[in-house]
Amino acid sequence: MLSIIGYYTTQFGELWEHSLFDLVEEAASGVLKSTSIEKKQIDAVFFGNMMAGVLENNLLSSAKIAEVLGIHVPIFRTEGACASGGMAFHLATRYIQSGSAKTVMVIGGEKMTDYSPEEVTDALAAASSGEEQEAGMTFPGLYGMMARIYLDKYEYTEEHLAHVASKNHYHGSLNDKAHFKREISPEKILKSPYVASPLKILDCSPISDGACAIVLTSDKNLVKRGKGVEVVSSEMATDVISLKNRKSLDSIEATCIAGQKAFKKAGITRREVGVAEVHDCFTIAELFALEDLGFWKKGTAGGKIKEGEGKYGSTSKLIINTSGGLKAAGHPVGATGIKQIGEVYLQLTGQADRRQVKNLRYGLAHNVGGSGGVAVVTILGS
């Protein structure tokens, strides 16, 4: 059995005083302290990071983390764009299951705000196809096209998207580590300027800095000592990178496949999941996720969110993105997948503070790379 026994996240936001590896060090030290385990008990480290190479010519993080931690164990960097963190976690579960490690630290981190929005937008575009990049498409543009198709097909309006952002900003207001901690009304969101119609600035997740770390173990003695949560399943799938080659543009097939595999492996139903962190890089992406993961029928998510489903404090059976999601908690891309799993861990262990959901048995985290070329789905159980 695999368990998460600790989680630490730095503040998410514009952290101009700190470098990427300052944040990584804070996250690593923080999770060791919270679990009361020593560095020498860590058998391997997985690190999810997307863009340190592109933005700051910063590669071989394995050795940089070895220097920060002062250990010689295997340390791996994985990159799957915005799913880099989820990918790192997925591989860490398999590394332990292979018998090569008992206790693994999984870190996600990204430093984005030291660069101009243009530089970061260009760097993020590295996760689109060469053809899309050459055509001048950015990620708001790619998701904007998908949003237009979805809204038209299911007769929704931009107001339905605004309710996703508003819900997540409310959740962010309950999370001290969130990049944005204030509520924003749907009306205000609707008045914000367009980035790529129908997506407005307040439909988009921000550019953020931050790092998170998780300790994952198969060591029963360590699990007994602290607050452990079982990793019930962690599954991953890929899809073609180019939108033009996708079967459908109002759905993310990689999410469908990874979700089906994860629920099959877990042997539970969607109704047993009480909290989900889903990949809302743009508001439209949250609607796709809820439908593609099988929580709600295709074409119904827009209506349900507008009716208040998924919001903390509602009577909803599934509370969605209690961390504030990428939208309000922030989106330091390599950190996001770890933060999502960490948030579910906090919820399942009763450590989610002002946003604590009650009577939880299972939680799910869903991390997407690019416009849907990669999806990782993790189910945790208390």
Added chain:
Amino acid sequence: MLSIIGYYTTQFGELWEHSLFDLVEEAASGVLKSTSIEKKQIDAVFFGNMMAGVLENNLLSSAKIAEVLGIHVPIFRTEGACASGGMAFHLATRYIQSGSAKTVMVIGGEKMTDYSPEEVTDALAAASSGEEQEAGMTFPGLYGMMARIYLDKYEYTEEHLAHVASKNHYHGSLNDKAHFKREISPEKILKSPYVASPLKILDCSPISDGACAIVLTSDKNLVKRGKGVEVVSSEMATDVISLKNRKSLDSIEATCIAGQKAFKKAGITRREVGVAEVHDCFTIAELFALEDLGFWKKGTAGGKIKEGEGKYGSTSKLIINTSGGLKAAGHPVGATGIKQIGEVYLQLTGQADRRQVKNLRYGLAHNVGGSGGVAVVTILGS
């Protein structure tokens, strides 16, 4: 039991007609054809690549490979600088051992020659510490300092280094896929211009393009069908990134640790290894590798290579870098770790053409990231 059942490498060299993913596609198709297996039999793919992000803003290769191959399975990109390929292979072994896959394709690829030498040198420097980068150190500079210390300490001269390069160029002349296929005498190497004293241009591996792919499986039926070689061990270790924080500068500690673990796991002696592909990014690095892996005593490798040990056709018990090494076969960084393992596979299965070593039982591949911050050691047995 884990076996390699196929290997394919593209030509290494200046391949201006081909993009990175052209090369990846050639390698993937090539290895499928050589093993007569179909894409649907591949359960996962691991891809080692260092610098596509930095050089060509090209990330999320998982989805790019999904598009090339037309499959939805988990696809992972790993980055450990010049050890990206070895790292991908190592993780692939664990992925199969975890029970999540039976048959995995491991690809390594890099496209470097479309950029100026200055751009590539800067991009490679991403694998050094921030402080080293800021001080203007490049990799020839970092290895040059280590070479100076080694030559002084063991009373060797630049001639000892030249014999490493000359041997590897001889081997390259026997390998049709090598970037450089001509012999170069030690005298000529000694007359080449300095890059970072005592290292001359002909002590350095070149900037190359290329991609390789391996199929790794635990499926006995697939192994029976073709030419299989057992993966006896695959181990990895890390070290601090900064030279100033290393215990020693005439040795790579990560190699020592990974090598010890790999031999312990394999349960064989150094004498049982008949061929080794070691990481000769610079001539000095081959001497370090042979000593740190325990083949030869510390401080003796320079003399032995000069005496002709390790050369194809000699009476040496250990033939070193039959592919031509990084020096002559070329060094498309993400591909290198896969090419090394692939070359050992070719040797152990009698497919090494004009450079075929006889009576082999075991072979070793050794892949280093940066100035030694990561090392991966793989032992294969026939």
